[in-house]
Amino acid sequence: MSVREREEFLAGTHIGVLSVPDGRAPLLIPIWYAYTPGGDVRISTSSGTRKYDLIRTAPAVGFAVQQEAMPYRYVSVDGPVAGHEPVDPAEYREWSIRYLGPEQGERFFAAVQDDLGGWVTFRIRPERWRTFDFGKEFT
Template identity: 35%
Template structure:
C-alpha cells in the first residue's frame, strides 16, 4: 500500500488488535480495541482500569510502544500493522469517548456504552494516545 492508502485504511472503522510487550519471560498481551485515527495524526483509544487493564496500562507505560493491527474482514485480505509510541495517558472527556464509540455502533448504543464505562464507580477510564512510527501493510487486491 502507498502511504496514503495505509493511512486511509487505518482511518476506517476496523476493530484493532493492540499488542503490548509482556514482562520478562511472558508472552505479549493482545486485545481487540476500538480506536480512532485521522490520516497524518495520532491513534487514540480508551480503556477502563477494571480486570487486567491496569497491568496492561503499566506495561504500555514501561515499554512506551505498542503494535496495532487492523485487517479487512472480507476477501480479498488486507491489513495494516502500526508500531506506535505512547505520547499521552489522560482521563478522556465523554465527547472523546463518544467519537471513538460512534465509529463502531449506532448513536444510542454509543451513548449507553460510554455512560456505562463512566458510570461504574470501580472503573477509571484512561485515554491512550499513540504516534505511528513504523508501518507494515498489504492489500492483495492491489498487490
C-alpha cells in the same frame, strides 16, 4: 499501500489489536481506537488494570487492523506511547456511536459514562508501518 491509502484504511472503523510487551510473550488486546491521518493512534482503557500498567511502561507497542472480507487488507504500526491524558467523554461517546451505531452507541455510553473518570486515552505514535492489500496482488 500508498501513504494515503494506509492512513485512510487505519482511519476507518475496525477493531484494532494492540500488542504490548509483557515478559516472555506480548499481551494482545482487541480494542476500539481512533486515528486521524498524520496523527497518533488513540486508545482508551481503565486505569488500575494490567493492560494500563503495561501500556504506561512500554517503550513501544504494536497495533494492527485488518479487513476480513476480500480483498484482504491490513495495516500494522508500531511505535512509542507518545503520552496519555484523561478520557474525553465526548470523544468516547463518538467512539461508542462509531462502533455500535447511534442507538446502541448512546445506550452503551450512558451505561459507562460514570466510570470514565478512571479511564485514560493513550496516544501511540506510528513510526514503522507494514501494510498489505490482497486486491493489489491480482490486478
